[in-house]
Amino acid sequence: MTTTEREQAVLDRIDRARRRRAKVREERITLSHGAGGKATQTLIEAVFLDAFRNPLLEPLEDAATLTIGDAKLALTTDSFVVSPLFFPGGNIGDLAVNGTVNDLAVSGARPLYLTAGFILEEGFPVEDLLKIVDSMKAAAAAAGVQIVTGDTKVVQRGKADGVYINTAGVGVLTRTGLGVATAKPGDAVLVSGPIGDHGITIMLARGELDIDADLSSDTAPVHDLVAGLLAAVPGVRAMRDATRGGVATILNEIAKAADVAVVVDENAIPVRTEVRGASELLGIDPLYVACEGRIVVVVDGAQADDALAALRSQPLGASAAVIGRVAEDPPGLVLLNTAFGGTRIVDLLVGDPLPRIC
Amino acid sequence: MRFVDEFRDAEKARALSAKITSLCEPGRQYKFMEVCGGHTHTIYKHGLEDYLPETITLVHGPGCPVCVIPMGRVDDAISIARQPGVLMTSFGDMMRVPGSGGNFFDSNAEGTNIRMVYSPLDSLKIARQNPDLRVVFMAIGFETTTPSTAMTLLRAEAEGIENFSVFCNHVTIIPAIKAILDSPDLRLDGFIGPGHVSTVIGCRPYEFIARDYGKPVVVAGFEPLDILQSIYMLMVQLSEDRSEVENQYSRVVPWDGNLVALKAINEVMELRPYFEWRGLGFITHSAMRIRDKYAHFDAERTYAIPGLRVADPKACQCGEVLKGVLKPWECKVFGTACTPETPIGTCMVSPEGACAAYYNFGRFSRKRVREASQV
Numbered sequence: 001m002t003t004t005e006r007e008q009a010v011l012d013r014i015d016r017a018r019r020r021r022a023k024v025r026e027e028r029i030t031l032s033h034g035a036g037g038k039a040t041q042t043l044i045e046a047v048f049l050d051a052f053r054n055p056l057l058e059p060l061e062d063a064a065t066l067t068i069g070d071a072k073l074a075l076t077t078d079s080f081v082v083s084p085l086f087f088p089g090g091n092i093g094d095l096a097v098n099g100t101v102n103d104l105a106v107s108g109a110r111p112l113y114l115t116a117g118f119i120l121e122e123g124f125p126v127e128d129l130l131k132i133v134d135s136m137k138a139a140a141a142a143a144g145v146q147i148v149t150g151d152t153k154v155v156q157r158g159k160a161d162g163v164y165i166n167t168a169g170v171g172v173l174t175r176t177g178l179g180v181a182t183a184k185p186g187d188a189v190l191v192s193g194p195i196g197d198h199g200i201t202i203m204l205a206r207g208e209l210d211i212d213a214d215l216s217s218d219t220a221p222v223h224d225l226v227a228g229l230l231a232a233v234p235g236v237r238a239m240r241d242a243t244r245g246g247v248a249t250i251l252n253e254i255a256k257a258a259d260v261a262v263v264v265d266e267n268a269i270p271v272r273t274e275v276r277g278a279s280e281l282l283g284i285d286p287l288y289v290a291c292e293g294r295i296v297v298v299v300d301g302a303q304a305d306d307a308l309a310a311l312r313s314q315p316l317g318a319s320a321a322v323i324g325r326v327a328e329d330p331p332g333l334v335l336l337n338t339a340f341g342g343t344r345i346v347d348l349l350v351g352d353p354l355p356r357i358c
Numbered sequence: 359m360r361f362v363d364e365f366r367d368a369e370k371a372r373a374l375s376a377k378i379t380s381l382c383e384p385g386r387q388y389k390f391m392e393v394c395g396g397h398t399h400t401i402y403k404h405g406l407e408d409y410l411p412e413t414i415t416l417v418h419g420p421g422c423p424v425c426v427i428p429m430g431r432v433d434d435a436i437s438i439a440r441q442p443g444v445l446m447t448s449f450g451d452m453m454r455v456p457g458s459g460g461n462f463f464d465s466n467a468e469g470t471n472i473r474m475v476y477s478p479l480d481s482l483k484i485a486r487q488n489p490d491l492r493v494v495f496m497a498i499g500f501e502t503t504t505p506s507t508a509m510t511l512l513r514a515e516a517e518g519i520e521n522f523s524v525f526c527n528h529v530t531i532i533p534a535i536k537a538i539l540d541s542p543d544l545r546l547d548g549f550i551g552p553g554h555v556s557t558v559i560g561c562r563p564y565e566f567i568a569r570d571y572g573k574p575v576v577v578a579g580f581e582p583l584d585i586l587q588s589i590y591m592l593m594v595q596l597s598e599d600r601s602e603v604e605n606q607y608s609r610v611v612p613w614d615g616n617l618v619a620l621k622a623i624n625e626v627m628e629l630r631p632y633f634e635w636r637g638l639g640f641i642t643h644s645a646m647r648i649r650d651k652y653a654h655f656d657a658e659r660t661y662a663i664p665g666l667r668v669a670d671p672k673a674c675q676c677g678e679v680l681k682g683v684l685k686p687w688e689c690k691v692f693g694t695a696c697t698p699e700t701p702i703g704t705c706m707v708s709p710e711g712a713c714a715a716y717y718n719f720g721r722f723s724r725k726r727v728r729e730a731s732q733v
Contacts, residue, residue, distance in 0.1 A: 030464065031463060
């Protein structure tokens with residue numbers, strides 16, 4: 001066997017190993033399990049999916065799509081543990097509303113009703129709670145949703161960190177059949193704006209790094225952006241909200257679910273200079289950094305220009321870009337054509353440089 | 359972005375690539391070792407190998423600070439962290455390095471408090487702000503990071519901070535390079551010298567490589583064009599039958615190094631008689647320890663540590679990978695039993711480790727991708 005053939009044999013063996021059923025090997029939960037990368041995926045597949053397995057859960061999309069009588073609904077839930085609670089561009093309150101609104105929107109639903117659950121720590125200032133709730137009220141109004149039920153729990157000092165919020169949401173599906181598994185070779189991949197703003201903002205807001213940058217979180221509801229896109233472009237195959245784990249995680253989900261290659265162009269990916277600069281200093285890749293108001297879109301390649309125009313016609317999508325395409329080979333992998341002119345893969349994140357980002 | 363984009367210019371890379379190819383003698387194979395893990399990371403992250411002819415092979419060297427830490431030292435660190443009132447800090451890469459009973463994350467899940475910091479000064483700050491805690495900084499790294507540990511100790515001494523100490527694992531690069539040169543398994547044509555280490559020690563310490571072993575050395579920066587240019591400079595030396603130490607990274611590396619940093623190291627630290635390297639075994643005079651004068655800051659003396667030597671797992675071939683004898687994918691457990699999520703060996707842990715870099719960035723067939731993109 002030549003070296004190339006031997007290397008290919010090893011690569012095939014690894015590919016088979018990666019397709020095997022996930023198993024949690026750790027004896028205890030570590031922070032990696034919450035990072036949105038490989039450990040999170042393993043935990044979800046090996047523990048939660050294994051126990052709750054059903055056809056509605058199985059696709060592991062941002063929201064489950066349900067048919068009740070004649071109604072087609074989307075249902076989702078999300079918990080928020082961000083630290084710090086207040087950061088440039090928002091706070092845990094608007095983040096909690098926008099996060100759930102966005103999960104519904106990218107599933108092809110018009111968001112309608114939300115629930116809100118609060119876990120409060122003894123000693124938490126009521127003034128801060130009022131600020132957070134005000135932001136939730138404003139965010140709900142902006143997204144056209146109502147918060148219709150909720151829950152409150154208080155735990156002893158030290159048993160939580162200020163406040164944690166859970167929101168769940170329900171919406172009516174306006175477009176069915178969306179999903180990353182439907183991506184096909186020849187499709188185009190778009191992103192709706194500069195990536196990584198939220199994650200870097202949170203990291204800098206913690207004040208541990210002594211780096212100053214004029215940057216704020218991108219937290220925003222994307223329902224209008226999505227509605228405009230869906231109305232203009234019939235060939236939309238899937239949309240995802242690039243939160244924890246960043247754009248790289250979404251691209252990997254597409255490659256894995258549809259068993260295709262996703263090839264992206266580093267030069268085409270919009271990243272603010274401040275985000276790039278901070279990432280370079282900290283040794284992190286903006287592709288893995290969380291956004292809270294950015295979507296990744298897979299669309300029929302022939303309609304890429306229409307999709308780009310539809311996104312750019314709205315303020316939230318003004319910097320949208322086509323960042324790559326779906327290809328046949330090598331299946332299951334995300335390839336990046338680097339700005340330097342080389343090629344590398346973009347894998348799922350392993351560890352987490354930034355716990356509690358949302 | 360200034361100071362970054364100009365070192366990643368694809369057009370300049372193509373021009374350099376053509377010049378490198380034109381210097382290749384027909385039928386000759388070239389093997390260069392990039393000593394530093396930072397270079398390995400850059401090579402894979404930017405896909406630099408796409409610019410090299412197939413006759414040039416890059417061999418990944420031992421200069422990855424996390425990769426060379428033996429399991430016994432991780433166990434020692436965890437045993438310190440388990441003692442009452444201890445908060446341990448270290449660089450992020452250390453968190454996932456396996457000891458015999460798990461890594462720092464596992465240890466934290468069982469109750470220790472080991473936190474990631476970006477600088478030893480951050481550890482000192484934590485000590486200052488938390489007088490009730492005993493803060494121990496697990497110091498790792500080559501000469502690149504040793505000065506910052508030394509300066510932190512000098513600051514702690516000046517401020518009279520008593521609840522701070524250092525678990526010192528600093529190593530030195532020259533003995534490792536010498537071990538590789540003396541290893542019979544490997545035939546190298548030249549070295550891409552470590553850039554950051556050289557900002558401290560300068561270029562002179564590499565002269566023996568050129569003089570006694572007849573291998574050219576080019577000290578290189580960390581952007582992809584730096585490395586490509588260094589490969590070109592090595593090829594020029596070979597084509598002119600020279601073996602010299604050259605400095606490609608002169609914008610940062612002074613020929614004589616940083617005397618202030620060297621003085622600070624020498625004030626607080628001295629060479630150990632020997633130190634165990636992961637996969638390479640014991641190497642004499644290859645690591646630093648804290649001098650007697652600063653013994654009160656030395657966690658190895660203030661805490662009882664087991665100090666046991668723990669053999670590497672049998673399947674692990676990190677030693678061969680660190681010496682450049684094996685390519686990452688040639689290791690028996692690569693990518694199946696040993697992955698970045700569940701590493702057996704240290705080379706799979708740090709982003710600077712050869713195995714992790716290959717697994718995360720290079721795990722695909724370049725040939726197949728080239729063919730696919732031509733269709």
